[in-house]
Amino acid sequence: MSITSSHSSTPLASRSLARRVFDRAVASPGFRVGAAIFLALMLATALYPELSAIDPTKMDVKARLLPPLFTGTNWNWGHPLGTDQIGRDMLVRSLVGLRYSFLIGMASVIVMLIVGCALGTVAGYFGGRTDAVIMRLTDAQLSIPMIILAIAVLGVSRPTIPAIVLVLGMSNWPVYARMMRSIVMTERQREFVRAAKIGGSTDLRIIVTLLLPLLLPSVLFSSVLDVARMMIFESTLGFLGLGVQPPTPTFGNIIADGRKYLLNAWWIATMPGLFLGLTLTSINLMGAALERARDTVHAGGE
Template sequence: MSVIVETSPSRIAPSLTRSIPRRVFDKAASMPGFRIGLAIFVLLVLAAALYPEISGIDPTKMNVRARLLPPLFIGENWSLAHPLGTDQIGRDMLVRSLVGLRYSFLIGVASVVVMLIIGCTLGTIAGYFGGRTDSIIMRLTDAQLSIPMIILAIAVLGVSRPTIPAIILVLGLSNWPVYARIMRSIVMTERQREYVRASKLGGSTDLRIILTLLVPLLLPPVLFTSVLDVARMMIFESTLGFLGLGVQPPTPTFGNIIADGRKYLLNAWWIATMPGIFLGLTLTSINLMGASLERARNTIHGGSE
């Protein structure tokens, strides 16, 4: 006599997908690109977190006597106390670059979080309920996509003093439609699956289905993709700072340091170059990790079908 054991589809789907993020991470961790990117990223984060505190150097304090000192072993007037040189008013370039990395990374991560919250929420609602709700949200998405980020930044940041929360909000509001469209398309497909129908027949509410079935299934691949968006937001933040719409001096950020240094490219090139090198290394490390995670996800997803 055979025994048939019924298992709820609403339980099968989440259980099959819980291990996917771990499998993707394990697969990516075996890739050389991910390891190199992670090593560079960890070193930069540790340096940004520890060196400014250990050195005791104030990134905003002026020292006219030490102005325009070159980096170590370049020229004749270099100083061991300022290994990457100083700027036009004697501020240490290494400390300023590392503090700039702090602000740039903070703004990049926070703006991506805003994008995820707004985009994934609206995209999930549009894809799940459809109809008039879908039409309204998609028209809102199209309207937002028609506004260039720089125009929104000028409108919001140009009328008041730019602050970190305001910059985060501008970047998040400029880019959430991408996630809304991704989530909408995936949810529209998933809502027709058997495990969603079975959950509805079992008496589950729409909110419960979204939070317990769809979100755990759909959020991991979006999160992996969002790693690359952190690098993109850091570039946008630096662009705003360069144009004078970012965090305002004397707080050091990549954008305003490079903007200050462009006047001294001929006789003090390191002022603009050093923060550019740190920004380039950070973006390279994040892109290496993000690309590895994306390849690992595609490999696992393709192999499971």
């Protein structure tokens, strides 16, 4: 994942550049398809669990292991995607699982953006010993596999949503730190930065009001794909028992429950897997379109 430095020389020009990138991405068929799938899933996630008034954790032993309607062997319209081994509705559980997984993925990316961009900006702007210390920290962090960090942090206590968000975010911030460092080292030599220094602006003011507005749009475009990656990692943790704990449904723990019933109740693991796959596909389509548009605009393709 690479970032090409903007040809613009002012934050105002950068905002115009970001708008052109977004408009070009929206014009692509891939982005539109991804956005349509994503919006449909988000609307279903927001509305169906509330409108159906079905509790995703409520057991109904009489309705256990009902297959989905499309199999033709179950005509219980109250459970269109069937039920699990203790009678919980699979459609509601999958949608609520999507809600938790997406929110955790988004929050994790926000954490890594804040930490990585802050440290990378400081390292690139000040250089010298500050840069050396921060870069050694990033090297140390990159040497620790995410799963090892998760086991160390989440394995010693009951995993909570804030703890999972922190683990995922802190395991991937070095990518953004290095990205921002390389861009800031170039942009700090621009005329408008030197003019601001001559005018008496402090380093903090230059970073906050000039550099960050100039550089963040390109980084944010790249972060879209990381939402999908964090959702995969969150589901992996849930599958291993290190994610959000039952009875709260997430993709990982639902699929983990369903693996025992793959032969006679395949839908328990398949339905959340299908929703996860659709969500990841939609995010990847939008993220890829944004990156292609960014690279084209930066290369002078418009």
